[in-house]
Amino acid sequence: MSTAATRTTGPDHLWTVDEHLEDILATVRPLEPIELQLLDAQGCVLVEDITVPVSLPPFDNSSMDGYAVRVTDVAGASEEYPAVLTVIGDVAAGQAEPLHVGPGQAARIMTGAPLPPGAEAVVPVEWTDGGLGEGPVTGMRARSQAPEAVGGHVQVYRSAEARAHVRAKGSDVKAGDRALDAGTILGPPQIALLAAIGRGTVRVRPRPRVVVMSTGSELVQPDEQLGPGQIYDSNSFALTAAARDAGAIAYRVGAVADDADTLRSTIEDQLVRADLLVTTGGVSVGAYDVVKEALSSVGDEDEEGAGIDFRRLAMQPGKPQGFGSIGPDHIPLLALPGNPVSSYVSFELFARPAIRTLMGLDDVHRRRTRATLTADKALTSPKGRRQFLRGAYADGDVTPVGGAGSHLVAALALADALIVVPEDVESVEPGTEVEVVLLG
Numbered sequence: 001m002s003t004a005a006t007r008t009t010g011p012d013h014l015w016t017v018d019e020h021l022e023d024i025l026a027t028v029r030p031l032e033p034i035e036l037q038l039l040d041a042q043g044c045v046l047v048e049d050i051t052v053p054v055s056l057p058p059f060d061n062s063s064m065d066g067y068a069v070r071v072t073d074v075a076g077a078s079e080e081y082p083a084v085l086t087v088i089g090d091v092a093a094g095q096a097e098p099l100h101v102g103p104g105q106a107a108r109i110m111t112g113a114p115l116p117p118g119a120e121a122v123v124p125v126e127w128t129d130g131g132l133g134e135g136p137v138t139g140m141r142a143r144s145q146a147p148e149a150v151g152g153h154v155q156v157y158r159s160a161e162a163r164a165h166v167r168a169k170g171s172d173v174k175a176g177d178r179a180l181d182a183g184t185i186l187g188p189p190q191i192a193l194l195a196a197i198g199r200g201t202v203r204v205r206p207r208p209r210v211v212v213m214s215t216g217s218e219l220v221q222p223d224e225q226l227g228p229g230q231i232y233d234s235n236s237f238a239l240t241a242a243a244r245d246a247g248a249i250a251y252r253v254g255a256v257a258d259d260a261d262t263l264r265s266t267i268e269d270q271l272v273r274a275d276l277l278v279t280t281g282g283v284s285v286g287a288y289d290v291v292k293e294a295l296s297s298v299g300d301e302d303e304e305g306a307g308i309d310f311r312r313l314a315m316q317p318g319k320p321q322g323f324g325s326i327g328p329d330h331i332p333l334l335a336l337p338g339n340p341v342s343s344y345v346s347f348e349l350f351a352r353p354a355i356r357t358l359m360g361l362d363d364v365h366r367r368r369t370r371a372t373l374t375a376d377k378a379l380t381s382p383k384g385r386r387q388f389l390r391g392a393y394a395d396g397d398v399t400p401v402g403g404a405g406s407h408l409v410a411a412l413a414l415a416d417a418l419i420v421v422p423e424d425v426e427s428v429e430p431g432t433e434v435e436v437v438l439l440g
Contacts, residue, residue: 014314029358033360034205041191041204045185046183046184046186047182049180051179053198057167057171062091062112062166067085067087067106067109067156068091068109070118074121074159077157077158083156085105088101088106090109095114102118183362207359211276212278213236213270213280235340236255242344264295267279276354283335283336291322311323314386341411352364370435373419381428384423389418
């Protein structure tokens, strides 16, 4: 893992958002492909084009429960003058040796069953008397309930055109067609298609394993009793959920106390199951910023100069950031701020693209659009910083949600977008068109 980009800047360099993201994406590499069983491949990215080996459906089959017939035998049929055909037996799905339908004959056929030789169309059972001689029926009787319907005769009350209610061989996909392209994320429909064409395994890039841990002696787990000066740990839950939403297999580690040795040993313990580590908290300039203390001097065991670089970014929220690699396998680590909004915004801007890069995707960013700002007053932004404000987006308009404070979790829960205010803009008037990052 290269950290060349971090070596060209001094400790006082103020990184832009784009510089920091570029450094991350230039460093993180897609995971190596592996062969997985279909269900294990859900959420993974294909690394090969998939060609159809067998047409779907592989044979002409019935789309209805009814009777396989010859077109000439039911021409002009009506309720007053029904066509009367001899029933020669049943054709069920999976039947190995279908019957042959000759002149004046019909075969009971079930949905999905192969169209028997000689037959040209299927008439739905509702167009017949079901072989019972009692007028139109609403459904097909089971063989055990009406054995007389299997043999004997059936009255057909409507004519049928050639190929009526027949699914043609290859009408879904034909042998040799491209089924899926490399780069496709495998969801349920794609897995269904792979199974349908006979693929039991597939070559993919695995879902990245992301370990999320928050730091702070003041943090208490939900359902525990709060003591004086304590708060509940929400960041690790938010970022673990965000990592899963991005496509990762995410593991949450309970909050680590403000002790550098404890944090270092916890991180070392987690390396075995991590393709990416994300910490939150302890990256600023306070006396108890444990992540910075614990990792500033940590380097990779066999790569000179590698380690974690702590930076100041020209953004709000999320000015303090850390990025680098750790351990013998050079596992990338993102150290995010501790304020809830800062950590979540930082995750969306930096960690999510890193996860999507590990997955092997080409487009790793959230969708962006332009929207009209609807607000009671102008938005202000600090000069020289790119600000990301929470917003609610709908029908081309975006409305700020909550204030600019980086601790406002309730406001974050109402937002589905980030309003982007550029570095050179200090005020945005209502009605102005702004850039919006869509979070949904």
